[in-house]
Amino acid sequence: MMEIRDMFAAAALQGILSGKWAAMPQSKPERAFARMAWIMADEMMSQRHEQYKCSGSEREPSFAK
16 A cells, blocks of 8 residues: 555656756766655645644545555
8 A cells, every 4th residue: 555655756756757857966866866765755744733733643635545
């Protein structure tokens, strides 16, 4: 089952891969992009918790399913 963090990471990765990059990471671009996607997903989770004051134990909003 995908969690909301996974969905955020997938959306971030889609955005990363669809963008135009002036400088492509030379060694292991897949690792750099994956790391960037998880960093972005974690920041999205942080902002979500800040905005909705979620503790993480609350049920996800219906749009997240």
